Amino acid sequence: MARLTKKGIWEGIIREFRDFLPEISDDAITTLKEGNTPLIEATNLRDIFGDIRLLLKYEGLNPTGSFKDRGMTMAVSKAREEGAKAVMCASTGNTSAAAAAYAAKAGMKAFVLVPEGQIALGKLSQAIMHGSLVLQIKGNFDEALRIVKEITKDYPVTLVNSINPYRIEGQKTAAFEVCEHLGHAPTYHFLPVGNAGNITAYWKGYKEYEAKGLISNLPKMMGFQAEGAAPIVVGHPIENPQTIATAIKIGNPASWEAAVAAKNESGGVIDAVTDDEIIEAYKLLAAREGVFCEPASAASVAGAIKMKKEGVLADGDTVVCTLTGHGLKDPDRAISSSAKPVKVAADIKKILKVMGF
Ligand SMILES: *Cc1c(COP(=O)(O)O)cnc(C)c1O
Numbered sequence: 001m002a003r004l005t006k007k008g009i010w011e012g013i014i015r016e017f018r019d020f021l022p023e024i025s026d027d028a029i030t031t032l033k034e035g036n037t038p039l040i041e042a043t044n045l046r047d048i049f050g051d052i053r054l055l056l057k058y059e060g061l062n063p064t065g066s067f068k069d070r071g072m073t074m075a076v077s078k079a080r081e082e083g084a085k086a087v088m089c090a091s092t093g094n095t096s097a098a099a100a101a102y103a104a105k106a107g108m109k110a111f112v113l114v115p116e117g118q119i120a121l122g123k124l125s126q127a128i129m130h131g132s133l134v135l136q137i138k139g140n141f142d143e144a145l146r147i148v149k150e151i152t153k154d155y156p157v158t159l160v161n162s163i164n165p166y167r168i169e170g171q172k173t174a175a176f177e178v179c180e181h182l183g184h185a186p187t188y189h190f191l192p193v194g195n196a197g198n199i200t201a202y203w204k205g206y207k208e209y210e211a212k213g214l215i216s217n218l219p220k221m222m223g224f225q226a227e228g229a230a231p232i233v234v235g236h237p238i239e240n241p242q243t244i245a246t247a248i249k250i251g252n253p254a255s256w257e258a259a260v261a262a263k264n265e266s267g268g269v270i271d272a273v274t275d276d277e278i279i280e281a282y283k284l285l286a287a288r289e290g291v292f293c294e295p296a297s298a299a300s301v302a303g304a305i306k307m308k309k310e311g312v313l314a315d316g317d318t319v320v321c322t323l324t325g326h327g328l329k330d331p332d333r334a335i336s337s338s339a340k341p342v343k344v345a346a347d348i349k350k351i352l353k354v355m356g357f
Contacts (some may be wrong), residue, residue, distance in 0.1 A: 010036045013070050013173040014077060020176065020208055021074065021169055028081035030106040031073050032063035035173055039181045039320070044288045049308055051315035055186070056285070056301075057178060060293055060326030064126060066247075067174060067198060067324050068098035071162060074170030076102040079158040085109060086157045090144035092194065092247050093123030094325055099160050100130035111157065113137060113144040118246055120294070120330035140241065141195075142252045162197030163254045171198055175205025178320055185215045187317040188307075192299035192324055193223035193232065193270060194248035196259035202322070203262035219320070221268035223259055224303035226296075230272040232256060244275045244333065247296035247325060269312075273302040279337055281305060285323070292327030292334075300324075 012031030014021060038061065042054040059067035076099070079087055086109040089099045096112035096119075103110035110132035114124070118140075127134050137144055145161060152159035162168060179185055185206055191199045199221055209215045225233055229241030229249050238251035253259065263270045273281075282298035285291045300321040307313050327334060344354050 012073060013170060014073055017173045017176055020173070022078070022166065024077055025081055028077050029073075030077045030080055030102055032069065032101065032105060034062045034069035034073050035177065037061045037174070037177070039178060040289070040291060042289050045284070048305060049313075049319075052308065052313050053316075053318045054304065055182075055318070055320045056289065056291055057174060057320055057322045058291060058293070059174065059322060059324050060297070060329075064094070064097045064101045065122070065326035065329055066094035066098065067171060067322070068094045069102070070173055071167030071170040071197070071201070072098040072102045072160065074166040075158075075160040075164050076106050076108070078166045079160070080106045080108065082158070084156070084158040086111065087160045088112070088148055088152055088157045089160045090114070090141060090148040091119075091123075091127075092141050092249060093119045093127075093329070094247060095161065096132065096134070097123045097126035097130070100127045100132035103132065104130045109133070111135065113148055115140050115144060118249065120246060121332055122326075122329035141250050142237075145195075145254065161254065162195055162200075168197055168201045168204060168255075171201035172205030172208065174322065175202045176209060179206070179209050179215050182318065184318075185209070185217050186219045186320040188222050188268070188304075188313065188319045189219040190222040190224065190300040190304045190307075190319065190321040192245070192248050192296050192322075193225045193259060194229075194250045194253065194296065196223070196232065196253040196255035198322070198324065199223045199262050200255045200258035203258075203266060218266060219268075221262045221266040222303055222307065223263060223268070223270040224299045225270070225272045226278060226299060227272045227274045232259060232270045233272045243278075245278050245294075245296035245299060246330075247294060248299060269307075271303065271306070273299055273306055277302040277306065282327075283337065286327060291323065293323035294325040294327055294329045295333055297323040297325050
């Protein structure tokens with residue numbers, strides 16, 4: 001039941017949800033037709049979830065392979081409308097990929113600041129291919145963001161991290177799509193939490209749909225950080241965050257307070273899952289549901305599994321987990337966490353034997 005234009009062609013989130021977004025002139029709209037991602041029923045996990053209805057919002061199917069496109073179409077379009085010639089962001093990878101692609105589409109320059117050696121291969125190749133200037137710093141995401149804030153304050157470059165309010169505006173449209181698809185809001189909405197912009201955006205989206213009378217219930221917002229990078233859970237910034245889930249390896253989230261407000265207002269939780277739990281969910285989704293997401297994305301499902309085990313979720317609940325990015329972003333992690341391919345001679349008999357015949 002996705003919203004489609006008269007011609008049945010999806011026009012990207014700005015044109016599809018214009019009534020809910022800041023005004024923008026038509027000729028500034030920069031879109032790669034992001035949004036309209038599938039909400040996939042997880043039909044093979046009944047042994048874990050029983051009679052809970054589990055759905056996966058597969059944001060890896062956005063144009064650059066992550067939900068960051070929703071915010072970036074809005075942020076870059078607005079920057080273009082304001083006459084900006086360049087954008088800049090700090091990134092754990094996906095923001096830089098999206099910024100680079102949308103800046104290319106807008107004919108603008110993109111500068112991206114990333115922590116050296118900590119960007120998944122797919123994301124780095126995107127930022128480079130889309131023609132951004134990639135600057136690798138010896139420092140983590142939090143330091144990169146601090147530098148970008150300083151530079152964009154003084155120079156004619158627009159900051160497109162999620163502290164740019166247009167990013168949140170664009171990202172909230174994912175909540176609209178969930179409501180359109182289900183015909184109501186879910187009971188629980190699980191998300192990985194890094195810089196905490198996305199949980200802030202979904203909550204804003206759900207509240208706006210409720211205020212317009214388009215849904216009559218609100219979900220409990222369930223944010224999950226990685227245990228070694230869980231500042232909101234422990235209640236103070238983490239100097240040196242550690243996790244294999246690089247997209248949420250953040251020690252001092254920019255939208256900290258908004259994320260806590262989303263949790264409190266909705267009656268949800270912000271909790272942590274271990275790297276082992278993240279990898280287990282990551283592999284489970286790929287092997288049993290046919291859905292390949294990146295490790296950080298799987299923190300949402302790892303969180304849902306944890307909440308099920310703790311008796312928080314009940315039969316009949318509708319649970320949506322956002323899978324924030326595509327698994328192909330991080331091929332190194334996929335290969336290192338899986339069984340090696342079997343080497344075999346080009347010989348039918350030997351191959352059949354390995355196949356178990
Ligand atoms: C950016 C990102 C996150 C974290 O989202 P925040 O809005 O920073 O909390 C999670 N997963 C992936 C794949 C991301 O790219």
